[in-house]
Amino acid sequence: MIIKILGSxxxxxxxxxxxxxxxxxxxxxxxxxxxxxxxxxxxxxxxxSTPALAIDETVVSSGKVLKANEITGILERTKR
Amino acid sequence: MIVFEWLxxxxxxxQWLSDLVKLLVGNVFGLDTTQRLGGSIHFFIYDTIKIFIxxxxxxxxxxxxxxxxPPERTRKILGRFNGITANILGALLGTxxxxxxxxxxxxxxxxxxxxxxxxxxxxxxxxxxLVDLASVLLLASIFNWKxxxxxxxxxxxxxxxxxxxxxxxxxxxxxxxxxxxxxVHEIAQSELTKKDRIDFSTEQVLGxxxxxWLYILIGVxxxxxxxxxxxxxxxxxxxxxxxxxxxxxxxxxxxxxxADIFGTLPIAEALVAKGVGLGTALSFMMAxxxxxxxxxxMLKKVVKSKLLITFIGIVTGGIIIIGxxxxxxxxxxx
Numbered sequence: 001m002i003i004k005i006l007g008s009x010x011x012x013x014x015x016x017x018x019x020x021x022x023x024x025x026x027x028x029x030x031x032x033x034x035x036x037x038x039x040x041x042x043x044x045x046x047x048x049s050t051p052a053l054a055i056d057e058t059v060v061s062s063g064k065v066l067k068a069n070e071i072t073g074i075l076e077r078t079k080r
Numbered sequence: 081m082i083v084f085e086w087l088x089x090x091x092x093x094x095q096w097l098s099d100l101v102k103l104l105v106g107n108v109f110g111l112d113t114t115q116r117l118g119g120s121i122h123f124f125i126y127d128t129i130k131i132f133i134x135x136x137x138x139x140x141x142x143x144x145x146x147x148x149x150p151p152e153r154t155r156k157i158l159g160r161f162n163g164i165t166a167n168i169l170g171a172l173l174g175t176x177x178x179x180x181x182x183x184x185x186x187x188x189x190x191x192x193x194x195x196x197x198x199x200x201x202x203x204x205x206x207x208x209x210l211v212d213l214a215s216v217l218l219l220a221s222i223f224n225w226k227x228x229x230x231x232x233x234x235x236x237x238x239x240x241x242x243x244x245x246x247x248x249x250x251x252x253x254x255x256x257x258x259x260x261x262x263x264v265h266e267i268a269q270s271e272l273t274k275k276d277r278i279d280f281s282t283e284q285v286l287g288x289x290x291x292x293w294l295y296i297l298i299g300v301x302x303x304x305x306x307x308x309x310x311x312x313x314x315x316x317x318x319x320x321x322x323x324x325x326x327x328x329x330x331x332x333x334x335x336x337x338x339a340d341i342f343g344t345l346p347i348a349e350a351l352v353a354k355g356v357g358l359g360t361a362l363s364f365m366m367a368x369x370x371x372x373x374x375x376x377x378m379l380k381k382v383v384k385s386k387l388l389i390t391f392i393g394i395v396t397g398g399i400i401i402i403g404x405x406x407x408x409x410x411x412x413x414x
Contacts, residue, residue: 008185008378039185039381040258048151048190049183063150063183065287 001031001078006042007051012065013037016051023071029079094130094221101126120308127300127346134221135296135342136285138214142176143281145213147272149177151187154204155194164244170200171239174207175232184208185378189259198255199247206395207239210370215341222349223358230406231362238398245394246387254387292340299343303350312354319356326360327403334367335396341369359406366399 003020007013017035024031036042045054049063053071060074089095101122105111111118154177161169184205191201211232220228272280306315319326348361371392379388 006186039189042186043189043193043259046190046193048155048187050186 001029002034002056003031004034004036004054004057005051006036006045006047006054006059006062008039008042009035009037010050013051016053016065019066019068020053020071022068023075026068026072027075029075094126094133097130097133098122098126101129116308120304123304123307123350124300127303127349128297130221131218131296131300131342131346132289132293134218135214135289135292138217139285139288140281142213143284144277146176147277147280149173151177151183151190155191155196158191158196158200158204159194164240166197166200167203167240167243167247168236170196170203170243171207171211171236174204174239175211175213175236177204177208184375185382188379188382192255192259197247198252199243199245201243202246202391203239203243206242206370207236209341209375210239210366211235212341212369215345215369218342218345222345223352227358227410234402234405235366238395238402242391242394242398246390249390251387251390254384256382256384259382292342295340295343296346299339300346303346306347306350306354310354315351315354315356319351319360326357327363327400327407330360330364331367331396331399331403334364335371335392336373337368338372338374339368341365344368357403357407358410359403359408362406363399363403366402367396370395370399 003024005013005017005020007016013035017033020033024033042050042052045052045059047059047062051065052062053060053066053074055074055078060078066074104125105118105122109118109121111121154173157173158166158170188201188205191204192198216228216232219231317323319330344365348365351361351364352358376388376392379391383391
């Protein structure tokens with residue numbers, strides 16, 4: 001599973017990345033987390049508000065700093 | 081009318097808070113509020129508390145409204161209109177669409193990809209930081225409703241005019257090519273429940289307070305200093321109403337600065353109380369919020385220098401004109 005954090009590098013994106021790591025740890029899941037800061041790449045996802053979260057190239061959230069428990073919910077839904 | 085004035089005084093100006101703090105400073109600290117030290121401490125405590133209360137309430141209410149207007153919806157709405165109507169709508173929606181400045185570039189790209197005219201996107205980008213609903217209400221609390229309304233009208237006008245000029249100049253060719261090269265992805269928008277909206281609004285309040293509390297304290301501190309410590313003559317010597325360059329000075333100092341608008345409000349309030357023209361103070365506020373070095377650096381990544389300079393020039397010029405206008409006619413609004 002490849003998780004991408006989309007954002008230009010402000011504090012929100014860092015927090016989202018930390019929360020994602022926490023969520024993965026809570027679920028005992030392993031995934032590669034990549035921080036995408038390049039605008040053309042972010043644009044390619046069609047994302048208009050950062051920070052955004054993408055799992056395996058699909059955007060699951062945009063414009064929100066998800067909390068760890070919200071991310072675990074999404075991860076579990078994605079696994080199914 | 082009297083009821084409205086009372087509401088304005090109590091809810092927005094929080095006269096009761098001012099009186100309460102006066103009692104605090106007078107009886108608990110034993111200071112005379114008409115004297116310098118007592119006066120500045122009163123101003124500091126009262127203004128800080130007032131701004132934080134207003135901030136929290138306003139951000140909550142406005143975020144709730146904003147939860148109905150995510151960027152994706154705004155883009156859809158704007159796509160249906162043409163010409164100057166689109167610019168006007170872009171400017172108006174800019175005030176209610178939530179986004180933090182780090183989203184301005186993805187938003188710019190998203191709008192442009194969807195085929196929205198460059199001018200409409202710029203109208204949106206200009207009005208968004210400039211006419212911030214919460215700060216407009218804060219303006220009403222510090223000055224009065226007429227000034228707050230005039231600020232909104234002028235801000236929207238500036239956004240629409242600047243956007244229209246940019247459209248007319250046909251500067252699309254100055255946008256970086258990669259901006260156009262993407263397809264528009266419609267990300268599935270799930271409907272928000274009432275609880276979702278309340279959660280969102282609460283998060284916004286906490287997030288923004290965390291981000292700006294220091295700016296507010298600094299702003300109120302500077303405001304208190306101006307209010308009570310810096311002699312009127314020095315201020316009017318530099319920024320007085322009769323000085324023709326005061327608006328220019330205020331604007332050029334404000335443009336490269338980045339500070340949250342909530343921090344600039346107490347400074348504007350104190351300056352005006354010391355005899356600085358309303359227009360000069362507003363120019364300073366607008367310059368700080370509409371343009372800043374960080375946002376210009378970010379814009380540079382998506383537009384070429386010529387368009388960037390045009391954008392900065394038009395907005396700065398507009399702010400200066402507005403400043404002079406408010407200085408000339410502001411007395412009718414006070």
